[in-house]
Amino acid sequence: xxxxxxxxxxxxxxxxxxxxxxxxxxxxxxxxxxxxxxxxxxxxxxxxxxxxxxxxxxxxxxxxxxxxxxxxxxxxxxxxxxxxxxxxxxxxxxxxxxxxxxxxxxxxxxxxxxxxxxxxxxxxxxxxxxxxxxxxxxxxxxxxxxxxxx
Numbered sequence: 193x194x195x196x197x198x199x200x201x202x203x204x205x206x207x208x209x210x211x212x213x214x215x216x217x218x219x220x221x222x223x224x225x226x227x228x229x230x231x232x233x234x235x236x237x238x239x240x241x242x243x244x245x246x247x248x249x250x251x252x253x254x255x256x257x258x259x260x261x262x263x264x265x266x267x268x269x270x271x272x273x274x275x276x277x278x279x280x281x282x283x284x285x286x287x288x289x290x291x292x293x294x295x296x297x298x299x300x301x302x303x304x305x306x307x308x309x310x311x312x313x314x315x316x317x318x319x320x321x322x323x324x325x326x327x328x329x330x331x332x333x334x335x336x337x338x339x340x341x342x
Contacts, residue, residue, distance in 0.1 A: 200265050204272060207261040208279035211253040211308070212287075218249050243300035250304035251311035254280060258315025262323075269323070273316025277309030 219235075222245055226235035235241045258273040265272050284305070288297055 198266075198268055199275065200261070200272065203261040203264060204275045204279055207257040207276045208254075208283055210260075211257040211276070212280050212283050214253045214257070215246070215249040218253075219245055238298055238300075243298075246300055246304040247307055250280075251307040251314075254308045254311030255315040255318075258312045259319055262316065262319030265319075269320040270313055270316035273312035273314070273319075274309055275312070276315075277305075277312030280308045280312075281305035 219242060222241060223232065223235040226232050226241070233239065254273075254277050258269075258276050261272060261276060262269050284301075285295075285297070288301075289295060
């Protein structure tokens with residue numbers, strides 16, 4: 193079976209959507225907190241705080257949601273992570289195009305798209321390593337097996 197047939201597209205799309213929603217939720221929480229503090233301009237769209245949030249949240253949310261998606265995926269963890277990141281970048285770009293006058297995004301947002309893919313790949317690598325480690329530890333070495341089991 194080819195890798196394309198093993199891709200869990202529902203998980204990919206769900207994880208990307210949830211990661212993008214989480215990034216937006218963090219942004220609105222920061223904006224709300226800044227408004228309560230009387231300084232909404234520090235968290236306004238495309239402010240320094242927004243840019244930092246976009247960069248950090250993009251990596252972190254896609255890392256975490258790839259780990260979540262990996263719980264029900266049996267193989268190709270890194271591929272799934274990369275696809276989750278790419279799907280998230282596409283989702284944000286579609287949202288950007290539908291709410292602005294152009295395709296061009298600020299440089300920090302473009303960098304955040306690369307961090308989404310990097311976060312997805314990192315989540316896939318950690319999931320793969322964890323699966324390999326847990327699989328190896330479930331198989332006891334011959335010298336450690338119970339001799340009475342023969």
